[in-house]
Amino acid sequence: xxxxxxxxxxxxxxxxxxxxxxxxxxxxxxxxxxxxxxxxxxxxxxxxxxxxxxxxxxx
Numbered sequence: 001x002x003x004x005x006x007x008x009x010x011x012x013x014x015x016x017x018x019x020x021x022x023x024x025x026x027x028x029x030x031x032x033x034x035x036x037x038x039x040x041x042x043x044x045x046x047x048x049x050x051x052x053x054x055x056x057x058x059x
Contacts, residue, residue: 019027031038 027038031041
């Protein structure tokens, strides 16, 4: 029996941001406390912003 696996590839775009050291330390402390990566936390924040955006955004 042959099994086929479909994989949906999501293109990732790099985003560089500048933060004051104090905000970076908050992010690092939160990530350590929750056992999550900085990328994961920031992605979740952006996904939550989608509910606040007035226009329709396609997934």
